[in-house]
Amino acid sequence: MKKILCMLLLAPTVYITAQTSETPETVVTQNGKKVTFFPNLEPAWYLGGNANGALKSIGTKDNFNLPFMTNNTERMTLTTGGFLGLNTTTPQSAFNIVNDNVGDGYDDLSIVSYGDNYSGAIFLNSAKNTKADPKAMDVNTVMGTIAFRGWNGTSYYDAYSGIRGYYMGTKNSDLRFYTSNTEKLRITDVGNVGIGRQDPTVKLDVYNQTAGAVKIVDGTQGAGKVLTSDANGLATWQSPVSASTFIAPQGTNLKLTYDTWNYSKRSLSLSKGRWIITLTDRSFGFAPGATYADMIAGWSSSASSYIPSTLFANGGHTCVSTQAVPSGNKYLNWNYTFVIDVTTPTTIYLFFNISSDVRTGNVSIYNGEGGLYSTAYGALIAQKVME
Template sequence: MKILKKIILIVLWQIHILNYAQIGINTPNPQALFHVDGAKDNPSVGAPSPTQQLNDFSVNSSGYVGIGTVNPTANLEINSPTTNAVRIVDTTQGLGKVLTSDSNGYARWTTPSTSFAKLATLPTTLITTPTIDDPSLAGTQFIAYSGAFISLTPGKYQIYFTMWCSPGGPNLADSSVNDGFASVFFSTSSTTNIPPAYLTSIKSVIIPRLYNLQAPASDYYGSGNVAVDITGNTTLYLWVYMSGGNWTAPTGNSIRFRFDPGSYGPYVQMYAIPFEVQ
């Protein structure tokens, strides 16, 4: 008879657990599916106060985990009365580092992105490059590779540049009457225009004429930036397009790039800064 009573009590207890589906540790008054009252200071009736919850651990019916709260509203919610609420020690930690993730979502400590600025490789002398016709566009397109390049690992980058260049060759047009202009763009090739994956609709930046507007071979000088998405180890090459108005004929034309030191130079720079897109 005693054995039967024990069996009945066990069955009733299991039914109770199944009906209420709440387990409390250090508390007879669990507030979630699983509730641990670390300091054993919760009331036996009613909800614990915010202060009493600070030493609690909970898991609700949505699978949300709460530390310092019995009502988590995210997969993991931590409420702490002090700083240093989270500590991750995985050998990558260090002073001033930030928690980031790789492409698979695995977190790691890294140095803030501004310290990862990548400098381009630049020539050190004047370079004159014959123009070629851009095969991706109709008509005669005057483009030339500057000699500057930058190698990037996968990620999203803002590439900044400053460029000083001028048209060259025997067919220069008078800059006071021509409709010439110049723009800077990037290619994944040093021999032809193969655009990288741009993150915005801006794929080139127009640079203005400089000071010698009344003379042939007007200089162009300016700065700008473009955003790119690099999915594999990639080298980007800095190119310049000049409109046909800079010349009087379509052949024998070139572009001169001011990589020389000059009085206040060098005049060309390029670097890339990684960033995240919201």
């Protein structure tokens, strides 16, 4: 037997019709609108929380968007295609936020994390194929983009700046930075940085078609200065100094034995500073039977015996000439350059060591036949470039 209960509410006037537990309840509002719900049938949705287990859904079953309203205005829209829009009823992407004159102080996405070793994060994950069966990406394809685009009166796509991550295979990727819709900087998968260059081969590779590719302003800059570093690699601008040039006199007769260090009678007295040492010469003549020879130069801290100078790596040992000597050719031409930093005034001494592949006797150096022709053929030059 049906029981009908009519109840008059003071204001507003609402009529509630109660029926059996298997039938819906209908609320009639003051303006005649009806709302029907099922209070005793599961699953039902209630304000304050629900306990429907695995059976949970809210939305539409037909081809209509699902809007969400506050203050009688639609604020969020879930389209039939699965796009979600905040402050837009026509979202153009999977998640579309529109800030229409709300102000930069409220823009637009805020991620806050609390706790030890936590931080806000945005992950842009990419793969080929489908979510159910992802496949490895192709090399040199975009993994994700963060783009900044301004409306130029016609389009959002012309004034484009942004960052793109590219998949480079296995565990490798690179980052590419764009302004005015053109790549300007790249960080490769091995950590090389290219400015104006897409294939940097060193840690910093700058390409600029006009003079002045690099500018460093740190308070030490000035016209005519050169960039130099300390022992820790800290670079500052320094004023160059006037060059000092030393030219050794013409050599005297020397008779050298192989595998023996011999003082060349040349030395350099250097003050504190950075020096470039250059040695060029036409060196020596061979004794009979010498068909191949090595001549090695080294710097000593003593004139009486060869003690390798600590200003040079390995004492400055340099094989200044290795050459076959056919009959009638008794001269070798050679040159080498070192850059050294002198911390206290010092004198260094040039030594030579000579060897032959036919070790039947001495290898001789004579004036007139390949002597140390510093004045005629070459020079020993020490140039100071920095205090």
